[in-house]
Amino acid sequence: MEEGRKKIYFASDAHLGLDVIENPLDSERRLVRWLDSIKKDASSLFLLGDMFDYWFEYKYVVPKGFTRFLGKLGELSDMGVKIYIFIGNHDIWMFDYLPKEIGAVVVREPMTIELMGKKFFLAHGDGLGDPNKMFRFIRRFFRNKLCQRLYKGINPWFTVPLGQTWSRHSRSSKLGSEEESYLGEDREYLVKFAKEDAKTNNVEYYIFGHRHIMLDLEITDKKRVVILGDWITNFSYASFDGSELRLSVFEENGNQ
Numbered sequence: 001m002e003e004g005r006k007k008i009y010f011a012s013d014a015h016l017g018l019d020v021i022e023n024p025l026d027s028e029r030r031l032v033r034w035l036d037s038i039k040k041d042a043s044s045l046f047l048l049g050d051m052f053d054y055w056f057e058y059k060y061v062v063p064k065g066f067t068r069f070l071g072k073l074g075e076l077s078d079m080g081v082k083i084y085i086f087i088g089n090h091d092i093w094m095f096d097y098l099p100k101e102i103g104a105v106v107v108r109e110p111m112t113i114e115l116m117g118k119k120f121f122l123a124h125g126d127g128l129g130d131p132n133k134m135f136r137f138i139r140r141f142f143r144n145k146l147c148q149r150l151y152k153g154i155n156p157w158f159t160v161p162l163g164q165t166w167s168r169h170s171r172s173s174k175l176g177s178e179e180e181s182y183l184g185e186d187r188e189y190l191v192k193f194a195k196e197d198a199k200t201n202n203v204e205y206y207i208f209g210h211r212h213i214m215l216d217l218e219i220t221d222k223k224r225v226v227i228l229g230d231w232i233t234n235f236s237y238a239s240f241d242g243s244e245l246r247l248s249v250f251e252e253n254g255n256q
């Protein structure tokens with residue numbers, strides 16, 4: 001590992017492009033300031049899904065927008081930061097653009113990875129431990145290669161507004177509702193999933209996005225579940241320096 005680059009960072013759910021946010025560009029700029037603040041000591045950056053509120057890339061065309069964010073990711077990557085971008089449930093349709101343009105690794109499934117001697121389970125979190133059948137059906141449909149090919153064949157003039165409307169609907173119906181607050185250890189699907197998984201798996205840290213809540217919970221013998229919050233209202237992230245895993249809020253005054 002390059003000298004000075006000793007920290008691993010995790011963030012998720014910026015939902016860039018979401019138009020119910022008052023100043024979308026301000027949100028993007030804030031995210032970029034955070035990325036700027038970590039670029040000197042980050043060895044890896046894990047973006048655990050739904051960084052875009054809607055993303056569908058075609059063979060020769062990608063969605064408009066996000067230039068600051070993409071530019072900053074490119075800068076970090078060029079500096080030697082290893083970037084992993086997980087697909088969420090809003091930005092499933094990332095293909096080879098971000099790997100080619102930014103050098104990011106696009107991750108489509110939950111990932112178990114050893115980082116500085118500790119075993120991590122990383123996932124966006126949609127579908128894990130959630131018994132909702134409709135959600136599972138839609139998820140399979142969205143991830144189906146044939147469906148994706150058919151969708152690609154439709155002029156984006158139709159599909160982009162459709163995708164944005166779908167995304168806006170599924171997000172704004174949750175904003176501020178009970179679904180946006182912690183349901184408790186016994187009802188929170190991701191906590192239930194981690195507790196079950198921890199029985200047979202020697203993972204130390206479970207890190208998820210998707211829920212837009214900040215949670216740092218010890219489940220059993222030092223095993224922890226961290227849910228990352230978001231970059232819509234929490235502006236939160238996790239960092240790991242080899243010994244300590246911390247969930248933090250990005251403070252602009254320099255002492256994070």
Ligand SMILES: [Mn+2]
Pocket residue numbers: 049050088089090124126209210211
């Ligand atoms: Mn999500």
